[in-house]
Amino acid sequence: MKLTGRTVLITGGSSGIGLExxxxxxARGNVVIVTGRSESALEAARLRHPGLHASKSDVANENSILDLYQTLTTRFPALDVLINNAGIMRALRLGDDRPLTDVTQEVDIDLSGPIxxxxxFLPHLRTRSNPMIVNVSSGLAFVPFTISPIYSAAKAGLHAYTRCLREQLRNTPVRVVEVAPPLTETPLFASEFKQHMPGQSGMPVDVLVRHIISGIEAGRDEVRPGQSNVLKIASRLAPGFIFKQLSKVGAT
Ligand SMILES: NC(=O)c1ccc[n+]([C@@H]2O[C@H](COP(=O)([O-])OP(=O)(O)OC[C@H]3O[C@@H](n4cnc5c(N)ncnc54)[C@H](OP(=O)(O)O)[C@@H]3O)[C@@H](O)[C@H]2O)c1
Structure with missing residues (x-):
């Protein structure tokens, strides 16, 4: 399946993986709309990629999603690809003083957001001839990362949800793909995690995006570049060992 001539909505497309x-x-001839919460980041994205459409929207807010839906289905009725990419990731220590509304942020954005x-958008997508939903999870969907417990829970949940969604839509034209990126050089990694992983670098974001596009075009259900594939295999062959290895990060 070629990723050309489509109308694509990317949540969280003002930075990092979504922006790339x-x-x-x-560049491949698609109409692309990106979302995010920050107006200035969306404006910068538009300046960087002339022709890009942008709409302020928060996947954690139902009214914001309803507004987005009304706007986009009116302006872009040919919308046929939804890429659920928006996400946050924090290192946090369970039990630290933290408001109850704050502790579940990754669940609200990274899991409930795509759901x-x-x-x-599914009823609209079903009106198109060749629609696709892409959910961006993580290699950490397969093995939890102890310093990011809520993120790990959210991404494991997104993995489970995506499998069920694909199965429920199996006899329909809607294709469901999961993209599980490995550690990737984006603002998300730089802001919170680089300090815990001295000497480690992530996959360059342009390389990741090439893997994503070629994986989708090759017809894969799960696109797991680099270390993400290693994590999936290790989660089957040596789950305790790989979990302990990942738990060493930030343990001191
Ligand atoms: N980088 C990695 O190592 C890595 C590895 C595995 C998986 N991933 C996943 O890849 C996806 C993209 O991550 P990234 O590294 O590109 O992060 P990033 O550079 O921080 O970009 C995140 C994007 O999501 C948007 N966003 C955050 N919360 C949102 C919300 N509530 N509603 C709408 N948009 C929101 C951000 O814009 P605003 O803040 O303006 O809303 C931004 O555009 C995430 O799902 C992440 O979990 C990343």
């Missing part, structure tokens, strides 16, 4: 993917899909987006 938006640029690559634009809400699919719920809202």
């Amino acid at each position: 993917l938006a640029g690559a899909l634009l 809400r987006m699919v719920q809202q």
Whole structure:
């Protein structure tokens, strides 16, 4: 399946993986709309990629999703690809003083966000001839990362949800793909995790995006570049060992 001539919505497309993917899909002749919460980041994305459409929207807010749906299905009725990429990731210590509304942020954005987006956009996608939903999880969907417990839980949940969604839609034209990136050089990694992983670098974001596009075009259900594939295999062959290895990060 070629990723050209499509109308693609990418949540969280103002930075990192989403922004790089938006640029690559634009260059391949797709109409691309990106979302995010920060107006200034969306404006910067538009300046970087002329022709990119941007709409302020928060996947953790139901009214914001409803507004986005009304706007996009009116302006871009040919919308046929939804990429649920928006996400946050924090290192946090369980039991530290933290408001109850704050502790579940990764669940609200990284797990409930895609679930809400699919719920809202699926009826529209089903009106298209060759629709696709892409959920961006993580290699950490397969092995939890102790310093990011809520993120790990959210991404494991997204993996389970995506498998069920694919199965429920199996006899329909809607294709469901999971992209599980490995550690990737983006602001998300730089802001919180680089300090815990001295000397380690992630996959360059342009390389990741090439893997994503070629994996989708090759018809894969799960795109797991680099270390993500290693984590999936290790989670089957040596689950205790690999979990302990990942738990050493940030343990001191
Ligand atoms: N980088 C990695 O190592 C890595 C590895 C595995 C998986 N991933 C996954 O890849 C995805 C992209 O990550 P990234 O590294 O590119 O991060 P990033 O550079 O921090 O970009 C995250 C994007 O999501 C948007 N976003 C955050 N919360 C949002 C919300 N509530 N509603 C709408 N947009 C929101 C951000 O914009 P605003 O803040 O303006 O809303 C931004 O555009 C995430 O799902 C992440 O979990 C990343």
